[in-house]
Amino acid sequence: MSDASLQHWPQDQLEVVGRCPVCSSEDIRNLESGLIDRMVAPATGEWNICICSDCGIAFLSPRPDSESIGTAYKHYYTHTSDKDDLVSGRLRAIKKYFAENYYAAANKTGAPAAYVIYVVMRILFPLSLYFDTKSRHLFQVRGKPGRLLDIGCGNGEFLRFANRFGWDVVGLDLDADAVAEARSGGLDVRAGDIDIIGGEEKFDFISLSHVVEHVYDPAELIRTCYALLNDGGTLWLETPNIESIGYLLYKSNWRGLEPPRHIMLFNQSALRRLLMSSGFVSVEQKNHGLSGVYMGLASEMLLKESMPSGSVVDGGIRKIRIFLKILSLELIQLLSKKRREFLTLVAIR
Numbered sequence: 273m274s275d276a277s278l279q280h281w282p283q284d285q286l287e288v289v290g291r292c293p294v295c296s297s298e299d300i301r302n303l304e305s306g307l308i309d310r311m312v313a314p315a316t317g318e319w320n321i322c323i324c325s326d327c328g329i330a331f332l333s334p335r336p337d338s339e340s341i342g343t344a345y346k347h348y349y350t351h352t353s354d355k356d357d358l359v360s361g362r363l364r365a366i367k368k369y370f371a372e373n374y375y376a377a378a379n380k381t382g383a384p385a386a387y388v389i390y391v392v393m394r395i396l397f398p399l400s401l402y403f404d405t406k407s408r409h410l411f412q413v414r415g416k417p418g419r420l421l422d423i424g425c426g427n428g429e430f431l432r433f434a435n436r437f438g439w440d441v442v443g444l445d446l447d448a449d450a451v452a453e454a455r456s457g458g459l460d461v462r463a464g465d466i467d468i469i470g471g472e473e474k475f476d477f478i479s480l481s482h483v484v485e486h487v488y489d490p491a492e493l494i495r496t497c498y499a500l501l502n503d504g505g506t507l508w509l510e511t512p513n514i515e516s517i518g519y520l521l522y523k524s525n526w527r528g529l530e531p532p533r534h535i536m537l538f539n540q541s542a543l544r545r546l547l548m549s550s551g552f553v554s555v556e557q558k559n560h561g562l563s564g565v566y567m568g569l570a571s572e573m574l575l576k577e578s579m580p581s582g583s584v585v586d587g588g589i590r591k592i593r594i595f596l597k598i599l600s601l602e603l604i605q606l607l608s609k610k611r612r613e614f615l616t617l618v619a620i621r
């Protein structure tokens with residue numbers, strides 16, 4: 273066990289969640305106990321996750337109250353690194369080359385070679401599903417680029433991307449360092465939560481990338497997004513899926529749990545219902561290609577750490593077993609909408 277579990281989160285800064293925070297059902301049961309923060313420079317405390325028997329969402333209980341949760345983000349990483357990049361070094365340059373050509377073709381502004389790359393990626397479809405998700409399906413939005421709001425924009429990487437393709441962008445983040453970095457490119461990035469956006473401002477595209485699992489009232493956030501969108505506008509949303517094949521396989525070592533920062537973990541039906549009840553007229557589930565590979569590799573690392581030191585032999589057999597496990601994770605998430613690692617949804621107002 274790491275030092276994190278030895279120190280408790282202050283008792284008077286914890287709140288018990290006695291009913292489902294999404295459907296208010298009191299029919300809840302324990303899902304995971306004794307979890308600790310497994311990230312670098314972890315937050316203190318030991319955590320339980322409950323699940324709602326009615327709607328199936330999972331939630332931290334007890335959880336840090338909203339005044340104290342900030343301490344769990346002191347060493348958060350979104351503004352210092354590309355948090356979900358699969359590659360590093362020279363591979364990163366190659367990926368950048370393919371990404372730039374792929375997006376240029378998707379935007380219909382590519383050189384002839386870009387279209388060749390685009391078609392090859394489409395044939396190797398987990399790659400195009402991956403690149404489409406990284407672009408937050410921006411090229412599939414109908415009509416001309418308009419105003420875009422990225423909530424939880426981190427270092428502004430997506431804002432710069434969207435801006436390059438003609439979108440008029442606004443970013444929001446709670447982290448002052450992230451805001452400073454995102455602003456350095458001259459973009460309109462504001463420090464605070466969604467309340468600081470005035471009611472008269474409207475957008476054509478709002479994205480919530482890995483945000484709803486962090487907030488205390490996701491229903492309210494989604495309703496506010498709906499109100500800020502023009503008719504026909506798009507809400508793009510992605511969050512870990514508690515019914516994923518990865519969670520079934522790795523349980524307490526699944527990368528998506530991330531206590532205590534992830535206070536709520538959705539499934540497809542509950543999140544879809546929440547969007548529809550907020551007024552969205554259509555909700556489409558997308559496939560985040562290679563998410564089985566990414567979550568599998570990240571969860572394997574947590575699984576290895578959880579084993580007694582010296583008990584893991586890094587031999588060929590173990591490597592083959594991990595390879596087959598991750599391959600099946602990716603295949604299942606490609607085939608089963610319910611079991612995908614992430615809920616990647618596009619909702620239209």
Ligand SMILES: [Zn+2]
Pocket residue numbers: 292293294295296297324325326327328329
């Ligand atoms: Zn519920």
